[in-house]
Amino acid sequence: MTSSSPKLTLGPVLFNWKPEALRDFYFRMADEADVDTIHVGEVVCSKRTPFFDPFIPEVVERVAASGKQVVLSSLALIMTDRELAQARDLAASDILVEANDISVAALMGGRPFVAGPLLNIYNEGTLASLEAMGAARICLPAELSADAVATLAAGAKAEIEVQAFGRLPLAISARCYAARARNLSKDGCQYVCADDPDGMDVETLDEVPFLAVNGTQTMSYHHMDLLGSVAGLADSGISRFRLWPQTFDMVRVAELFRAVLAGRMAADEAEAALVPLCPGAEFANGYIHGKAGHLFIDTD
Template sequence: MTAKLTLGPVLFNWKPETLRDFYFRIADEAPVDTVHVGEVVCSKRTPFFEPYIAPVVERLQAAGKEVVLSSLALIMSDREMGAARDLATDAPTLVEANDISVAAITAGRPFVAGALLNIYNEGTLAALEAMGASRVCLPAELSGEAIAALARAAKAEIEVQAFGRLPLAISARCYAARARQLTKDACQYVCADDPDGMPVETLDEVPFLAVNGTQTMSFHYMDLLGDLETLVANGVKRFRLWPQNVDMVAVAALYRAVLDRRIAVAEAEERLAGLCPGVAFANGYIHGRPGHLFIDEGDE
C-alpha cells in the first residue's frame, strides 16, 4: 500500500482568517490524506479560531480528507483539563493526544499518539497501543534503525515527521513574551509576529533553535525527501508535514510525487529549496547523526 501523507496541526499563531483560508486551500488542492486541526501550543489562542473549526472540518471532510483533532501538548489548569476531557470523549473524529492525560481519558477509544509523547522504545509503544493508540507519530530524534525496529513491533500505524520545523519541547513559560519584556499573562499575543517561529542564536550568532510562544523548535526544517523510499520499505505507513509559512500545497505535491516515484529525489530537493528560500534543511537524526546536519546519500 502506498504511504500516506498527513498535514500536522498548525503550531504557529496565525490570524484566524489566515488559518481558515489555509485549511480551505488544503481541502481543495493539497494531495494529503489526513489533516490535523486544533491548538497544540497555547490555550490562549484557542478562542480566536473556534468559530472556524466546524466549517474547516466540514470543508476538509467534503474533500475526502480524514480530519484529526489535536490536543494541547501541556495541560496546566482545570479549564484546559476540562477542554481536553471534552475533546477526548466527545470529538466526532479521531483525536491526537499530545499530552499523556488525553490518551488516558480516551478510555480505550482509538486515538493518535502525537510526536510529543516521546515514544522511543517498544515498551512505550506497546503501552500506548494498549490504551487505544491506532496511529503513532514518532519523535524526530530516532534513527532509521530505531524507526524500523518500532515499525516491526507495532500493531499501530507508524508515522514519521518528514517536513518542517520540529517541535522539540514545550514549557510553562512563554519565550516569545519574555523576549519582549512581557509576562505570559500579558503577552499581547506577540507570538503572532513570528508566523514561522522566532530564530534563536548562540552567543556566536549561529542560529540553532526557533521559539514559538512556549514551544522550542528546531531552526532547520526537516527534509526527508531522500529517505522516504527506505522508510516505506522499513514499515513506515505515513509521513507528517508540519505546516510552515510557505506554499504547503506545493510542498505536499512534491512529497506525494516522490512517494509515487513520479519525480527524482534530486529534482524534488531543488524544487523544495525554491519553495523555502533561505531555509536550512536537515535530516541528520534519521541517519544516526546530529539532527542539524543534512546527509546526502554519498556522504554516508
C-alpha cells in the same frame, strides 16, 4: 500495521496565525493539497483557542467534504482546570483525536486515538503501552534513526508515522519565551508570537542560529527534509509521513513528497524543487541517518 501505499499527513498549524488566514489555509489544503489527513487544533497555547475555535466546525466540514480524514489535535501541556475541561470535551468527540499530552490518551478510555510526536515514544515498551491504551496511529519523535524507526515499525500493531518536513516541535514549557524576549509576562503577552508566523529564530552568544521559539514551544532552527529517505522508510514499514505547516506553499511541498513516494520523481530532483519553495530555510535530516540533527546528509 502498514498500508499498501504510504499516506501523507498535514500536521496541525503550530504557529499563531490570524484566524481568517488559518481558516483560508485549511480551506486551500482541503481543496488542493494531495494529502490524506489534515490535523486541526491548538497544540501550543490555550490562550489562542478562543480566536480560532469558531472556525473549526466549518474547517472540519470542508476537510471532510474533500474526502480527507480529519484529526483533532490536543494541547501538548495541560496545566489548568480550564485546559483539562477542554481536553475532556475533545476526548468525547466523535472525530479521531491526536493526544499530545498523556492525560488526553488516558481520557480516551480505550477508544482509538493518534499518539502525537510530543509523547516521546523511543522504545517498544512505550509503543506497546500506548497501543494498549488505544493508539491506532503513532507519530514518532524526530530524533530516531532509520534503524530505530524500522525496529519500532516491525513490532507495531498501530500505523507508524514519521515527521518528514518542517520545523520540528521539540519541547513545551510553562513559560512563554516569545513574551519574555519582549520583556512581557505570559499573562500579558499581547500575543506577540503572532509576529513570527514561522517561529522566532534563536542564536547562540556567537550569533549562530540554534533553535526557534514559538510562544511556549521550542522548535528546531532547521527544517526537516526527508525527501531522500521517505522511499526507504516506506519500504521498512512506515505507512505515514507528516508535513508540518509553514508559510511556504504547502500544496506544492505535498506534491513533491507525493511524487517521490509514488516513484514519479527522483529525490534529488524533488530536493532541487523544494529549495525555492522555502526561501531562507536551512534543511536538515541528520537524525534519520543517526547523526546530529542539524546536519544535512546527501543521500546520493
